[in-house]
Each structure stands twice: as C-alpha cells, then as structure tokens.
Amino acid sequence: MKTKCLLVIAAMLVSFAASAETILITGSNRGIGLEFAKQYADKGWHVIATHRREQVPDTLAELSSEYDNLQVETLDVNNAVHLQALVARLEGMPIDVLLNNAAVMGINATGTLAEQTNENFGTLVPEHFMPYFTTNVLAPLLVSEALVENVLASDRKMILNMTSGAGSVTMGMEAFAGTGFYYKSTKAALNRNMVNLAAHLRTLDPEAITFNLAPGFTITERFEGMAEDEIGNRGTPVKDVVAGFIEVIDQATPEYSGSIYGFEGELKPF
Numbered sequence: 001m002k003t004k005c006l007l008v009i010a011a012m013l014v015s016f017a018a019s020a021e022t023i024l025i026t027g028s029n030r031g032i033g034l035e036f037a038k039q040y041a042d043k044g045w046h047v048i049a050t051h052r053r054e055q056v057p058d059t060l061a062e063l064s065s066e067y068d069n070l071q072v073e074t075l076d077v078n079n080a081v082h083l084q085a086l087v088a089r090l091e092g093m094p095i096d097v098l099l100n101n102a103a104v105m106g107i108n109a110t111g112t113l114a115e116q117t118n119e120n121f122g123t124l125v126p127e128h129f130m131p132y133f134t135t136n137v138l139a140p141l142l143v144s145e146a147l148v149e150n151v152l153a154s155d156r157k158m159i160l161n162m163t164s165g166a167g168s169v170t171m172g173m174e175a176f177a178g179t180g181f182y183y184k185s186t187k188a189a190l191n192r193n194m195v196n197l198a199a200h201l202r203t204l205d206p207e208a209i210t211f212n213l214a215p216g217f218t219i220t221e222r223f224e225g226m227a228e229d230e231i232g233n234r235g236t237p238v239k240d241v242v243a244g245f246i247e248v249i250d251q252a253t254p255e256y257s258g259s260i261y262g263f264e265g266e267l268k269p270f
C-alpha cells in the first residue's frame with residue numbers, strides 16, 4: 001500500500017514537471033532578470049536562470065535554495081562554448097519563454113552615464129563599442145537561434161528581448177538626447193533584429209510570438225546608491241515592472257509579434 005502511494009506521488013511530481021511552463025532568462029543574477037526569475041519561480045514555472053559568473057552568484061544560490069523549480073545555468077551570452085553546452089543540456093526541453101535580458105547598459109553603479117566606457121562624442125574609443133554590440137545585438141540573435149527548437153516545441157513559443165526607449169529612432173531629437181551612442185544604437189539594432197526574427201519565425205510556425213519589452217527607467221539595486229531627488233518620480237520599482245510584464249506575457253498572442261510593449265501593455269514606438 002505504502003509503495004503504491006509513493007509511486008502515485010512520484011508520478012504526480014513527474015507530471016507536474018512535464019506540465020510546468022518554462023522560462024529561460026539571460027543575465028538573471030541581478031536587476032530585472034533576477035526579479036523575473038523570482039516572480040516566475042514563485043508562480044511555479046520551471047525557471048532556467050542563467051548567469052555569466054565563474055561561481056553561482058549569491059542571489060541565485062539563495063533563490064535556488066528557496067525554489068526547487070529553479071535551475072541555475074552558466075551562460076556568458078558572448079561565449080559560444082557556454083551556449084553549445086547549454087543547448088546540449090537542454091536538448092528536448094520545451095522552453096515557453098526565452099527572455100534575452102542580459103545587456104551592457106553603459107550606466108555605472110551610481111546610475112550616471114558611464115564616461116569610463118567612452119561612449120560620449122569627443123571621447124569615443126572604437127574597441128569599447130564591441131561589448132555593447134556583441135552583448136546587446138548579436139547575442140540575443142545567437143541565443144535565439146541556438147534555442148529555437150526548444151521554443152517552438154513549447155506551448156507558448158515566445159522569444160522576447162529587453163529593449164529600451166533609448167533605442168528609439170522616431171521619438172525626436174529631444175528624447176534621450178545627448179551622449180551615450182553605443183547603448184542607444186545597439187537597442188535600435190536589437191529592435192530591427194526582433195522584427196526580422198518575428199517575420200522569419202512565423203514562416204516556421206504561425207503560433208510563434210516574438211516581441212520586445214521596453215521597461216522604462218526601472219529602479220533596481222543598481223540605483224540604490226542614487227539620491228532620491230536624482231531618481232525623482234521617473235522610475236518604477238522593479239517588482240512592479242516585472243509583475244506588469246508577466247501580465248503582458250500572459251495576454252500575448254501572435255499579433256504581438258514585431259512590436260515593442262511597455263509593462264502596462266502599451267505599445268512603444270520604434
């Protein structure tokens with residue numbers, strides 16, 4: 001009798017694991033990516049939380065001790081060996097939502113523009129552009145290409161990228177005016193690649209959903225050292241931004257493909 005009960009419980013657990021929805025998040029050890037990992041883990045999703053550190057970051061170690069449904073994996077999005085190894089480990093596992101979140105942002109720990117990266121006109125250093133380009137433009141495309149079979153094998157079939165209003169090319173010269181050429185140009189390129197990918201994926205599967213998320217100024221731990229009056233009322237706490245995006249993701253249909261959405265479900269301009 002006891003053995004029979006145990007077998008039934010084991011079968012129930014296997015069936016839960018197989019039926020749980022799965023999200024893979026790049027750059028999930030801090031900021032917006034970490035908050036997505038927390039909230040989806042809390043919802044009972046299978047969360048593949050990736051990071052680029054040599055050791056598992058404390059934030060993810062803590063989270064995985066709290067949630068059995070959180071799987072921590074190493075992925076420097078610019079490292080082809082990491083990516084191949086991850087693809088091999090995830091073979092045959094459907095991924096409902098692939099969230100390309102990792103980015104080089106060009107803002108330093110105090111939230112001011114990072115002159116040290118010299119992305120300002122007058123102090124440009126060509127080599128400093130490459131990490132922005134590889135991380136923010138090329139990597140989301142390569143990670144998507146590498147995991148597309150997992151995504152198309154899932155129920156939701158979603159590929160999402162975290163973009164930024166700073167990449168807008170239609171908002172006029174005053175919006176995000178001034179310096180910071182590398183970050184802005186890479187987010188504009190990310191948007192264009194998303195449109196291309198959306199058009200391609202729907203030829204493979206009309207149910208595929210590919211769009212970008214633009215969070216707006218989001219208050220993460222990165223801004224903790226910043227004075228209240230510097231943040232003003234411009235920013236939104238990361239918990240609210242991510243909770244909003246989870247609703248957007250829940251409502252998304254193939255018609256969302258090729259567009260950019262804010263966390264309140266509003267369409268954002270290119």
Ligand SMILES: NC(=O)c1ccc[n+]([C@@H]2O[C@H](COP(=O)([O-])OP(=O)(O)OC[C@H]3O[C@@H](n4cnc5c(N)ncnc54)[C@H](OP(=O)(O)O)[C@@H]3O)[C@@H](O)[C@H]2O)c1
Nearest residue numbers: 027029030031032052076077101102103162164216217218
């Ligand atoms: N926060 C905002 O106000 C805001 C506004 C608009 C758009 N966004 C976008 O939202 C996303 C997340 O922003 P955030 O504020 O959470 O940024 P963040 O706090 O700087 O976190 C960035 C994450 O990306 C990871 N990362 C960077 N390069 C990587 C690489 N080569 N491989 C793997 N991971 C890498 C970082 O890992 P390490 O810890 O190892 O560096 C970190 O986990 C970004 O795409 C950003 O452009 C943010």
